[in-house]
Amino acid sequence: MKDxxxxxxxxxxxxxxxxxxxxxxxxxxxxxxxxxxxxxxxxNLKKIGEEHLRGKYVIEVIDLVKNPQLAKGDxxxxxxxxxxxxxxxxxxxxxxxxxTERVLVGLDLRPSS
Amino acid sequence: xTLKKTGKVILEKCPxxxxxxxxxxxxxxxxxxxxxxxxxxxxxxxxxxxxxxVRGALEYGEPGVLMTFEETPEDLAKNFISLGFDVNDLxxxxxxxxDNVRVERSEIEETGEYDLEGLFIRLGCAxxxxxxxxxxxxxxxxxxxxxxxxMILRAELRRLFQWLKDRGxxxxxxxxxxxxxxxxxxxxxxVADCVILLDFRVREQISTRRLRIVKYxxxxxxxxxxxxxxxxxxxxxxxxxxxxxxxxxxxxxIATGIPKLxxxxxxxxFYRGSTILVSGTAGMGKTSxxxxxxxxxxxxxxxxxxxxxxxxxxQITRNASSIGLDLARWExxxxxxxxxxxxxxxxxxxxxxxxxxxxxxxxxxxxxxxPISNLTAVGTPAEVKSILTRLTDYLxxxxxxxxxxxxxxxxxxxxxxxxxxxxxxxxxxxLRDIELNGERNRGLYILKSRGMAHCxxxxxxxxxxxxxxxxxxxxxxxxxxxxGSARAAQEAWExxxxxxxxxxxxxxxxEKERRKKVLEAQIEALRAEIAAEAAELAMxxxxxxxxxxxxxxxxxxxxxxxxxxxxxxxxxxxxxxxxDRR
Numbered sequence: 038m039k040d041x042x043x044x045x046x047x048x049x050x051x052x053x054x055x056x057x058x059x060x061x062x063x064x065x066x067x068x069x070x071x072x073x074x075x076x077x078x079x080x081n082l083k084k085i086g087e088e089h090l091r092g093k094y095v096i097e098v099i100d101l102v103k104n105p106q107l108a109k110g111d112x113x114x115x116x117x118x119x120x121x122x123x124x125x126x127x128x129x130x131x132x133x134x135x136x137t138e139r140v141l142v143g144l145d146l147r148p149s150s
Numbered sequence: 151x152t153l154k155k156t157g158k159v160i161l162e163k164c165p166x167x168x169x170x171x172x173x174x175x176x177x178x179x180x181x182x183x184x185x186x187x188x189x190x191x192x193x194x195x196x197x198x199x200x201x202x203x204v205r206g207a208l209e210y211g212e213p214g215v216l217m218t219f220e221e222t223p224e225d226l227a228k229n230f231i232s233l234g235f236d237v238n239d240l241x242x243x244x245x246x247x248x249d250n251v252r253v254e255r256s257e258i259e260e261t262g263e264y265d266l267e268g269l270f271i272r273l274g275c276a277x278x279x280x281x282x283x284x285x286x287x288x289x290x291x292x293x294x295x296x297x298x299x300x301m302i303l304r305a306e307l308r309r310l311f312q313w314l315k316d317r318g319x320x321x322x323x324x325x326x327x328x329x330x331x332x333x334x335x336x337x338x339x340x341v342a343d344c345v346i347l348l349d350f351r352v353r354e355q356i357s358t359r360r361l362r363i364v365k366y367x368x369x370x371x372x373x374x375x376x377x378x379x380x381x382x383x384x385x386x387x388x389x390x391x392x393x394x395x396x397x398x399x400x401x402x403x404i405a406t407g408i409p410k411l412x413x414x415x416x417x418x419x420f421y422r423g424s425t426i427l428v429s430g431t432a433g434m435g436k437t438s439x440x441x442x443x444x445x446x447x448x449x450x451x452x453x454x455x456x457x458x459x460x461x462x463x464x465q466i467t468r469n470a471s472s473i474g475l476d477l478a479r480w481e482x483x484x485x486x487x488x489x490x491x492x493x494x495x496x497x498x499x500x501x502x503x504x505x506x507x508x509x510x511x512x513x514x515x516x517x518x519x520x521p522i523s524n525l526t527a528v529g530t531p532a533e534v535k536s537i538l539t540r541l542t543d544y545l546x547x548x549x550x551x552x553x554x555x556x557x558x559x560x561x562x563x564x565x566x567x568x569x570x571x572x573x574x575x576x577x578x579x580x581l582r583d584i585e586l587n588g589e590r591n592r593g594l595y596i597l598k599s600r601g602m603a604h605c606x607x608x609x610x611x612x613x614x615x616x617x618x619x620x621x622x623x624x625x626x627x628x629x630x631x632x633x634g635s636a637r638a639a640q641e642a643w644e645x646x647x648x649x650x651x652x653x654x655x656x657x658x659x660x661e662k663e664r665r666k667k668v669l670e671a672q673i674e675a676l677r678a679e680i681a682a683e684a685a686e687l688a689m690x691x692x693x694x695x696x697x698x699x700x701x702x703x704x705x706x707x708x709x710x711x712x713x714x715x716x717x718x719x720x721x722x723x724x725x726x727x728x729x730d731r732r
Contacts, residue, residue: 067268069267069268069271074263074264074265077262077263078262101267101268101271102271105271105272105274105275106275108268108271108272108275109249109272109275112251112252112253113268113271113272114251114253114266114268114269114272114293114296114297115264115265115266115267115268115269115297116264116265116266116267116268117264118264118268127257128257128259129257129258129259130258130259130260130261131258131259131260131261131264131297132260132261132262132263132264133261133262133263133264134261134262135261135262135263136261136262139259139260139261140259140261142259143259143261
């Protein structure tokens with residue numbers, strides 16, 4: 038769990054991980070094919086990452102159409118699902134991540150009001 | 151449903167393998183369609199669904215997928231091993247795939263549009279991994295509490311059930327009962343083909359489980375509530391046997407163990423495979439008849455299974471020995487088996503299952519149930535009747551003769567049994583007490599006996615250390631019947647009267663004899679007299695002749711002496727006078 042698997046990651050941030058505090062964010066995005074929802078979700082995630090986690094995050098995109106057996110491991114039911122693998126605890130955010138405020142709350146980047 | 155050229159609608163069915171369920175659904179669940187099984191917590195939904203998969207895999211060669219939303223595979227495996235279902239083994243043999251879907255509300259944040267494609271993918275992956283024909287979702291409703299957006303969820307569930315149909319798998323979806331609806335979240339809306347409701351109720355501390363087919367589109371089905379049980383071998387819906395009256399009928403007759411009773415029953419006893427009811431008030435000897443019949447069956451070398459609901463087997467054996475029956479030896483020989491259980495030990499359905507299992511295991515030719523009235527302690531008369539109907543059906547299917555005893559209460563009509571099971575009974579023996587002159591005696595008569603001429607008389611039923619016996623009761627000129635000492639007294643009186651009559655006759659006979667002898671003696675005397683007279687008469691004749699001859703000779707002699715000549719004869723005659731005086 039400590040190391041992100043570089044083979045699975047789609048390079049989303051040019052910076053090196055982890056950052057100076059040793060804090061490392063592994064964000065795994067589960068999708069099913071290149072649907073509009075998947076693409077929107079990916080775009081939204083990338084935007085949030087750049088704005089709030091610059092330099093300390095990786096995004097792994099898992100396409101369940103290609104690897105259906107991977108859905109079990111993270112208990113994926115809804116798609117798209119973003120899983121915050123690190124830092125712990127594991128957090129899940131479902132949907133196309135259109136509501137940035139709620140994504141930030143979900144990722145513990147902002148306290149829930 | 152497919153329309154054939156003949157216009158016949160054929161709905162292909164998928165047998166569940168669950169005892170009894172395939173009978174009432176007339177073949178099983180609709181193949182290739184989802185079925186909803188709903189019910190309250192603990193009603194056996196999961197068990198029914200898992201048994202459907204296990205039996206499908208083992209008995210019908212149809213692998214399955216179990217998608218569980220509540221229990222973990224480890225718990226499932228543990229729970230089902232006690233029912234004899236080795237889930238892990240099935241998984242290892244690739245006959246079953248289990249996917250445990252856990253969705254924690256607390257872990258999930260929802261932002262924007264989503265669908266449940268992940269679930270579809272997982273399900274599809276599991277189906278493909280074993281080539282599944284059967285799918286169980288237990289219970290998909292858990293998603294309602296896990297996912298906040300109900301609208302999306304409903305749309306996706308609708309899509310899911312359509313997707314299952316498209317995959318052609320026979321599916322069971324379980325759902326928890328709602329307050330007013332069949333399921334809490336109205337799943338029945340989506341699953342329109344077949345809905346089965348399971349119910350679990352506790353009445354007077356006794357729990358019963360019931361199953362009802364709420365709907366089954368395109369198929370006839372039993373509409374009643376059927377009791378079902380969860381036993382050692384999974385679920386059993388009662389009827390455990392066919393509901394058709396199409397069992398084999400035997401002409402063979404078997405002895406009752408009481409020769410006089412055989413005689414009453416057309417001389418040959420019961421029909422094999424018939425159901426016999428012995429009813430009567432307390433202490434009338436029902437068990438004695440049952441044990442005598444048991445003994446008779448064992449003597450013929452037939453296996454006999456004795457269900458004792460009232461007395462422990464040892465007590466039955468002891469009491470049987472008091473009427474000269476040695477049941478213990480049959481037990482030793484393996485011809486007799488007791489199955490004792492207090493009716494209140496568990497619910498009626500459990501009893502039926504236990505009975506059914508015992509019969510299936512032991513395969514007896516004769517079954518005794520003593521008494522069935524005790525079963526009413528755990529069920530309503532209607533329930534008991536339903537159970538007994540199914541039980542007697544099952545026994546008849548196997549040509550097993552059943553003797554049931556029933557305790558009737560002296561309050562009601564004797565010819566009414568508690569369970570009103572008369573229609574199930576082929577031969578009905580009624581034991582009744584006959585009270586007379588401060589005595590209570592036992593009377594037996596045959597209330598009915600289908601298919602045989604039978605005696606219509608009441609017989610007195612005697613129990614002695616030599617067994618049970620029937621004797622003709624005294625039916626006097628007054629029309630009443632006498633039993634016990636009254637009968638004995640009557641018989642003694644009659645005997646005395648008879649004796650008197652006999653001696654009177656003898657006396658008269660002797661009198662006549664004597665008179666005849668007197669007359670004969672008289673005849674003899676007269677005859678002797680006649681003979682005497684005749685002899686006298688004869689003597690007189692002889693004497694006369696002698697006398698005549700004598701007188702002639704005298705005359706000649708005299709004439710000679712007188713030297714009379716022929717001329718002188720005349721004076722001679724004159725001189726004859728003094729000779730006359732001699």
